[in-house]
Amino acid sequence: MKVYVDSQGALVNIGDWDTCIGLDENGDMVETNPIPDGVREIDAEVSYTSAGRAFLSENYYDLRRCEYPSIGDQLDALFQAGVFPAEMAAKLQAVKDRYPKPD
Structure with missing residues (x-):
């Protein structure tokens, strides 16, 4: 699955990044909602805690910490x-x- 993680490896977004094209104050086309600096796209499995919080499946420490x-x-x-x-x-x-x- 395509996900986006920050420089610490924390999950930022699941699936495609929702970028849009809009117009600036001069009427020029600009990208809105760009991917933040330091965020990168990777392929990874996602798991969910019983409370519905999403984590990378490989990040068992955070998954356990939320459930303990x-x-x-x-x-x-x-x-x-x-x-x-x-x-x-x-x-x-x-x-x-x-x-x-x-x-």
């Missing part, structure tokens, strides 16, 4: 599962006790 629970949720799950060392669990519990979750 937040770091806080991951750490809380580990705390609840009892996998932290006792000293760390005590520190976390002290914070939870100081700021209890509202009912």
Whole structure:
């Protein structure tokens, strides 16, 4: 599939670039919506997250990052599962006790 990526490899456009020909203030024909500097056309596969965000299929890091629970949720799950060392669990519990979750 034809896609356009920026200099960092981030997806900018999927499919043909929508350039148009218009008239400037003098009535001369000019290209509107030109491809920005640093953006290039490549052939690549595109994947979509469950939220509908598009990424290059090869960019598994961004695909995973959008789908993972937040770091806080991951750490809380580990705390609840009892996998932290006792000293760390005590520190976390002290914070939870100081700021209890509202009912």
